[in-house]
Amino acid sequence: MTQEMILANATLVLPEETVTGSIVVRDGQIADIAQGTSVPNGAEDCEGDFVAPGLVELHTDNLERHMKPRPKVDWPHQAAIVAHDAELASVGITTVFDALRVGSILSDERRNYGKYARSVADEILSMRDSGGLRISHHLHLRAETCSETLVEELAEFGPDDRVGIVSLMDHTPGQRQFTDISKFEAYVRGKYAMDAEGFGEYVQFLYGLHDRFGKAHEEATVAAAQRFGAVLASHDDTTAGQVATSAGYGIHLAEFPTTVEAAQANHAHGIANIMGGPNLVRGGSHSGNVAAMELAQRGLLDIISSDYVPSSLLLGAVMLGNEWGNMAKGLHTVTAAPAKYTNLEDRGRLQVGLQADLIRFRLTEGVPALRSAWHKGQRSA
Template sequence: MTQDMILANATLVLPDETIRGSIVVKDGMIAAVDSGTAVPAGAEDCEGDFIAPGLIELHTDNLERHIHPRPKVDWPHQAAIVAHDAELASVGITTVFDAIRVGSIISDPNKKYGKYARQMASEILSMREHGGLKISHHLHLRAETCSETLVEELAEFGPEDRVGIVSLMDHTPGQRQFTDMSKFESYIRGKYAMPADGFSEYCDFLFGLRETLGEKHEKATVDAAKRFGAVLASHDDTTSEQVAVSASYGIHLAEFPTTVEAAKACRENQIANIMGGPNLVRGGSHSGNVAAIDLADLDLLDIISSDYVPASLLLSAVQLGQHWGDMAKGLATVTATPAKMTELHDRGRLEVGMQGDLIRFRLTEGVPALRAVWSKGNRVA
């Protein structure tokens, strides 16, 4: 059951400003937004707490963490989906694009990782259909061009799946995220407990995949996004030349550009720059790439993603608001802008007629402390 409510005497985070006021939610939708400090009968006095739109997450690896809580451990998927959903609700995320890898390696037993995208997507959609989830879930297919089965796996999806985002991923060593091969070696060997003498062989294998299948896989991904009606995203653009290719494909989102050069080129091509919340909170990239705060200072940062730490989404947006001296601008990177760029026109703003996705938080020594979360007018955290 949806909860009709009045939240009064709150600091409302509007698209372009913050004001003291109240908000009315009826039948899961925002019915009124007013200014002033009055607390009418039946209203909840927010005592100046912030009320903002529910957060919108475009790229998170969090579901995979729940599916594989330890190496070689495959947790029951429905249980993992529910746990993932509850965790996101608990940190203020009310809309998520669940990132699912498409494209697998099956020929070499030493480097094998299998397909799972179609099954996982069906399980998410089923849980959504049967009302098992607290927040809104959409599909984000991460197309691994450096793989063997990408074309076949993309063919398993269609417009009926309502895929929201397709991202073009190229994890060939020595470029994009891991231009520094020493950092790539440290990451891969640590993640897979790979011996030193196996690393060069692994890289050669990936180079071979890129050479033989890379162009074919890029074309298949672009074509699939058009077939699905999905927004197309690039990943880890590093040079202006790579951005030019992204623009030629019709890409609208740039996930984690690794250099100022790439971020500037994205802006020139009307491609929105997404940076990681962990990068912002930690003060830099764990891969040695451009710091999110540097792009913020150059006004080249459009959207924040929590990436691998769900709680970083609200914290990083608030930190941006404090850094810019404009809380509305900071929160827009996780509300209005991601909604606009993924054509979710019914959320992301505190306006009459918008979906009743809301969060309430206050600042304690500069850190946001969530007090409540609502999804479509229902209290979910």
């Protein structure tokens, strides 16, 4: 039986402009788009609300927060995945690349963290394939080069897993995200109740890991991404030299560049800049790095990621729409752009023939309030 839905009298967020009109969804696809304020019989009157493509999230640590809601508390994984899925749906995300860390530290008692990516990936894929989730889930492997077990953990994945993104991460203190080592000290000592002496010893331990494994782990990560057929991303690039290395690896996405210099170098190499929604909403980086809005004002921001606050994705896009005086351009950073750079050609735009991943929202005192969301034409929120 044909299933049809009409959203009428809406402010449609098209790829380059917003227009008042209606959209017809039939059997999970966008079947027609028309301009005008008429509301046909049986249509849902959107009363001028925005109707936009569903949001595409490329890098979120939100699942890890559900699996470990407090230090030393492990929540059942299936329940955590369901809660994570529902939270993302509730803020308009219809496609997510779930970020899972690969690379563990097992020998340092002050901050041991073991592997989990393979088992959690299996659970996500099983729940996805059984139809138990509201939105579309894909895998994003965060490859920690400053670790002990990265090569072994990458080897547990293969082309059949359809890994979408592999990000090359180096959290060695004193560079990239933590160029200001005092920011790293405040973060680590606060999170792990570590004294000054213990922190100094821990930093030396990390330097040793970087010296022993850094280059080999980078090469293994690049090779793994090629083997998976995944998009390769860099993380926290700070200098033009680091960007040149990224470009040499064939990287097309740059997660959270920390300086204007790095963001400019990315564009010179044809690499898209991803910035965090929390950075945009808060007006700056919690690590003291470049503000996302500064890059937006310089024409250097391409994609927003919600990072650790899912609701920041839609809010950040609306903030950019207001800053640029073009709501379609703002929403582009969370819909068409992330879909394009991850080769998802069937979504991210309001266009006839594409998958009907849609959201309806209105602005309440400047803040977007989600009214409804649909994934493949089925209501997800």
